[in-house]
Amino acid sequence: MGRWAPGAGGRLQQAAYELFAERGYEQTTVADIAARAGLTERTFFRHYTDKREVFFAGQDGLVDLVVGGITDGPPLEAVVRAFEGATSFFADRRAGARVRQEVVDAHPELQERELAKLARVAAGVAAALRGRGVGEPAATLAAESGVTVFRVAFGRWVAEDADRGLDEVLRETFAELRAVVG
Amino acid sequence: MGRWAPGAGGRLQQAAYELFAERGYEQTTVADIAARAGLTERTFFRHYTDKREVFFAGQDGLVDLVVGGITDGPPLEAVVRAFEGATSFFADRRAGARVRQEVVDAHPELQERELAKLARVAAGVAAALRGRGVGEPAATLAAESGVTVFRVAFGRWVAEDADRGLDEVLRETFAELRAVVG
Numbered sequence: 001m002g003r004w005a006p007g008a009g010g011r012l013q014q015a016a017y018e019l020f021a022e023r024g025y026e027q028t029t030v031a032d033i034a035a036r037a038g039l040t041e042r043t044f045f046r047h048y049t050d051k052r053e054v055f056f057a058g059q060d061g062l063v064d065l066v067v068g069g070i071t072d073g074p075p076l077e078a079v080v081r082a083f084e085g086a087t088s089f090f091a092d093r094r095a096g097a098r099v100r101q102e103v104v105d106a107h108p109e110l111q112e113r114e115l116a117k118l119a120r121v122a123a124g125v126a127a128a129l130r131g132r133g134v135g136e137p138a139a140t141l142a143a144e145s146g147v148t149v150f151r152v153a154f155g156r157w158v159a160e161d162a163d164r165g166l167d168e169v170l171r172e173t174f175a176e177l178r179a180v181v182g
Numbered sequence: 183m184g185r186w187a188p189g190a191g192g193r194l195q196q197a198a199y200e201l202f203a204e205r206g207y208e209q210t211t212v213a214d215i216a217a218r219a220g221l222t223e224r225t226f227f228r229h230y231t232d233k234r235e236v237f238f239a240g241q242d243g244l245v246d247l248v249v250g251g252i253t254d255g256p257p258l259e260a261v262v263r264a265f266e267g268a269t270s271f272f273a274d275r276r277a278g279a280r281v282r283q284e285v286v287d288a289h290p291e292l293q294e295r296e297l298a299k300l301a302r303v304a305a306g307v308a309a310a311l312r313g314r315g316v317g318e319p320a321a322t323l324a325a326e327s328g329v330t331v332f333r334v335a336f337g338r339w340v341a342e343d344a345d346r347g348l349d350e351v352l353r354e355t356f357a358e359l360r361a362v363v364g
Binding site: 074075076077108111112113115116119137138140141142144145148149151152156173176177178179180181182 | 256258259290293294295323324327330333359361363364
């Protein structure tokens with residue numbers, strides 16, 4: 001699985017997604033996840049505070065990638081490019097992402113946490129843009145719009161059968177935003 | 183106060199915001215709010231499930247106004263117009279909105295709820311657009327972008343000293359989004 005399971009954290013996450021897909025989120029315990037990964041519960045709790053956190057653990061790495069990838073230039077273009085540069089993060093993860101999406105969609109408390117995390121991504125991106133001299137409200141508008149493009153593109157990429165890259169869906173979704181904004 | 187306090191629910195909300203401003207959110211009890219409004223705690227609980235709900239009660243009315251105000255035409259333009267048409271909702275409420283914003287900004291659990299409510303606004307707007315024949319992802323992109331414009335405009339309107347209408351700040355913010363999207 002390469003990038004997907006680089007260490008104990010990744011193995012636990014993969015095991016969790018497998019079990020969520022097989023028997024459902026509620027029916028899966030931390031003990032089940034640890035056993036499937038060939039690890040102890042203690043190891044699980046060194047990596048995640050609870051079962052829910054498995055869904056969000058990787059996102060800090062994504063935020064760092066995106067924020068670190070912001071360059072000069074037209075702000076929204078820069079944000080979309082930064083997300084594009086971070087898509088390798090998901091390259092081997094579409095199957096896991098699909099399971100994840102289904103579970104999150106079915107649990108309002110996971111959706112709230114997801115929205116809070118995305119708001120933090122947007123805040124980090126806006127700060128990076130301001131650090132490059134973009135004023136307000138342009139920085140916030142570009143950051144929020146970039147997150148919207150990413151979120152919509154990600155949902156389409158996860159749902160569609162076509163075997164194309166997330167980067168391609170991102171570019172296409174950005175073009176559609178441009179058409180919508182007019 | 184006119185529109186601001188049309189009935190018991192409005193009086194309780196106004197009393198709550200006054201007390202939050204005077205002594206802080208944590209230091210204000212439901213009993214305090216009811217007493218300030220000249221009503222009983224029982225009346226409070228007929229209108230709000232808890233103290234937190236005071237912040238979100240009016241939003242269903244706003245959602246109905248916005249969703250009901252969606253017309254044909256370019257989708258994002260239609261969404262921004264619908265928000266513009268709903269700005270009278272806030273006409274007398276800037277002082278209250280400012281207190282509200284400060285309390286929400288200081289409490290992550292209120293922020294999460296706010297994000298969840300805004301996500302529901304966006305979902306309702308996207309559904310209204312689809313009902314008018316707008317396809318996906320255009321409907322979702324227009325709805326999310328419209329909510330972003332509204333949120334950014336609202337934050338600016340609440341913060342700024344200039345005595346201008348929210349509708350004007352909305353148009354200006356929409357123009358800035360256009361410039362950012364390029």
